[in-house]
Amino acid sequence: MLDIYLTDTQQHVQFQDYPGDHPVKFILNFKKIFPSVMELLLPVLPSDDNLEEMTWEASSQDFEIFKLLLGGWGLVELRLTAVAQYKDRAYADQFVKKAQAKRKEHGKKNAKLSNVELDYLFLQDLHALIDADLVEIGEKFYLPTLREQWKGRVSDAVLNGTI
Template identity: 70%
Template sequence: MFDIYLTDVQKNVQFKDYPGEHPVKFILNFKKIFPSVMELLLPVLPSDENLEEMTWESTSSDFEKFKLLLSGWGVIELRLNTIAKFKTRNFADQLVKQAQQKRKSFAKEQPRLSSVELDYLFKHEVHALIDAELVELGEKFYLPTLRELWKVQLKANVLEAKF
């Protein structure tokens, strides 16, 4: 369980909706997928440096973005598992690698994009690649749903990945 202090509303919240038992280990692994996580949730070490008692700080807005990234990754994993059954696990992994390359190219071409925007664009690209593969099975496109979920958080050009 995460203990998170929301600095803008001066409120403590507990967050339990993540895989695994160790929040610190989870966050360190999750930031490999979405680097912005370390900006959205700031670790606060206790005075005895016991990682079991670590707390986190965030703002309400940043915490909502973190939850969107987390739930969004769950959807991606489900869809990747479908691709792995339809094609192969290696093929699904290649889609993620392609999306990571696209994220890097966006970072290079659009240096003003924030890390959260780049993380969204990574998700956008993964879903676009999966949509292109699953359309053969009659699966609905997910990109409109993704854009709807993030429309309050991001500018329209980022939502559409059009620059």
């Protein structure tokens, strides 16, 4: 369970909707996928340095973005599993590698983009790659749904990938 203090509303939230048993390990692994996670949820070490009792701080908006990233990655994993069943796992893994490379490219070309914006673009590029592949078997496009979920959280240029 993640014990999160929302700094703007001064509320404590206990968040359990994530895979795995150990929250610190989960966050460390999740930041490998989405580097902005360490900006969204700030760790607060307990006085005795016991990681089992670590808490986190975030604004309400940052916490909502974290939940969007978490839900977005869960859907990516489901879609990649479908691709792996249709083709194979190595083929599905190539989508992630291509989207990660494009994320780096976006970061180099657009130094003003935040990590959250780059993480959104990573998700968008990943879903676009999966959409293009799954359309062959009649699956509908997911990108309009993704854009609707993120509307108002990133700029319109980032939302539509026209940076």
